Amino acid sequence: MHKEIADYLNSVVSGAEAKALEAEVGDSSVLVASEHILKVCQALKDSDEHQYNVLQTISGVDYPEGVGEDKTPVIEVNYMIASFTKNTEIILKVRVPRGDDENLPKVDSVCSVWTAADWQERECYDLVGVEFVNHPDHRRILNPYDWKGHPLRKDYKAQEVYQGMTVYPEDKQNIPEQDFIVEQNKLNDEAKAAAKKAREEAKKDN
Amino acid sequence: MQDSVVLLKMDDFLNWGRKNSLWPMTFGLACCAIEMMATGAAKYDLERFGCGAFMATPRRADFMIVAGTVTLKMAPRIKTLYEQMAEPKYVLSMGSCANKGGPYWQHGYHVLKGVDEVIPVDVYVPGCPPRPEALIEGVMTLQKKVANERLLRDKWVKNA
Numbered sequence: 014m015h016k017e018i019a020d021y022l023n024s025v026v027s028g029a030e031a032k033a034l035e036a037e038v039g040d041s042s043v044l045v046a047s048e049h050i051l052k053v054c055q056a057l058k059d060s061d062e063h064q065y066n067v068l069q070t071i072s073g074v075d076y077p078e079g080v081g082e083d084k085t086p087v088i089e090v091n092y093m094i095a096s097f098t099k100n101t102e103i104i105l106k107v108r109v110p111r112g113d114d115e116n117l118p119k120v121d122s123v124c125s126v127w128t129a130a131d132w133q134e135r136e137c138y139d140l141v142g143v144e145f146v147n148h149p150d151h152r153r154i155l156n157p158y159d160w161k162g163h164p165l166r167k168d169y170k171a172q173e174v175y176q177g178m179t180v181y182p183e184d185k186q187n188i189p190e191q192d193f194i195v196e197q198n199k200l201n202d203e204a205k206a207a208a209k210k211a212r213e214e215a216k217k218d219n
Numbered sequence: 220m221q222d223s224v225v226l227l228k229m230d231d232f233l234n235w236g237r238k239n240s241l242w243p244m245t246f247g248l249a250c251c252a253i254e255m256m257a258t259g260a261a262k263y264d265l266e267r268f269g270c271g272a273f274m275a276t277p278r279r280a281d282f283m284i285v286a287g288t289v290t291l292k293m294a295p296r297i298k299t300l301y302e303q304m305a306e307p308k309y310v311l312s313m314g315s316c317a318n319k320g321g322p323y324w325q326h327g328y329h330v331l332k333g334v335d336e337v338i339p340v341d342v343y344v345p346g347c348p349p350r351p352e353a354l355i356e357g358v359m360t361l362q363k364k365v366a367n368e369r370l371l372r373d374k375w376v377k378n379a
């Protein structure tokens with residue numbers, strides 16, 4: 014089914030570069046070129062054959078080490094869409110370079126196709142930092158408007174002070190306890206490794 | 220009866236009235252608030268202690284139950300609410316989150332590590348979430364504190 018949709022998209026949107034990603038485990042999806050996401054979504058919604066009339070969710074995922082074989086750091090935006098008339102569901106993906114705080118990756122907003130995209134795109138912008146071009150109300154949605162950074166990026170560092178409040182006050186961090194736990198975990202790991210080795214050796218002897 | 224006279228210290232008289240009508244503010248932040256609602260409802264009945272009248276405005280409330288996770292976004296608002304309450308006012312911090320950041324103490328970039336970073340707290344109730352009995356005990360502790368205060372001497376005479 015993903016293959017047919019990819020073929021359909023390639024035939025109606027030139028340059029869509031739609032590719033079916035067949036997953037062995039988990040959900041398969043269709044990857045499209047990020048510049049054409051708006052046209053792709055419009056085509057999927059308008060087509061008589063597919064009629065994807067519902068946007069279920071948009072989610073952003075950060076891959077600082079690339080996806081699979083491809084090692085270029087990307088942010089993936091997933092569009093989970095469904096057709097209530099045809100009873101089908103599909104995941105659309107676009108991948109954009111990660112950029113940085115001054116220079117966020119840009120994707121076209123699909124609010125004009127499904128109004129439900131409004132808050133979903135705001136959330137994606139807030140947490141992983143993807144800018145949605147032509148979004149009607151491009152603001153953060155969960156974090157305060159004066160927040161710095163995008164918390165679900167893997168390299169996110171929490172602010173030290175926010176509006177005069179210390180985010181991690183030293184006297185409340187139980188640093189000796191944390192050190193103790195780290196130490197204990199190390200000892201546990203060593204003990205486990207030693208036990209494993211002993212087991213393997215016993216097996217070899219047999 | 221109607222002609223009898225009761226002799227007692229003014230402070231004790233005021234405190235007796237105050238401690239038996241401690242009105243909390245209607246105000247809940249996260250999962251702990253559900254437990255606070257249960258405390259207010261019929262089974263645990265906070266009204267037995269004179270604390271069941273949850274006030275919809277800080278101006279009429281005597282104390283604030285900080286029930287739940289205080290995010291950095293919410294903290295300035297809590298401070299404003301606290302400042303809007305009339306003296307004498309009290310704060311009861313309910314649950315690990317409000318006490319010290321709770322489950323978010325180490326990795327919660329968005330959580331204030333304890334509401335006492337922004338407002339003074341009178342009673343801490345531990346638990347995640349505390350059972351209604353624990354909250355009731357917290358309220359009773361607060362009542363004891365109120366009963367032992369010398370408002371006339373400490374606040375008004377001194378500042379007069």
Ligand code: SF4
Binds near residue numbers: 287313315346
């Ligand atoms: S202390 Fe536990 S129950 Fe209470 S708000 Fe925090 S996480 Fe929820």
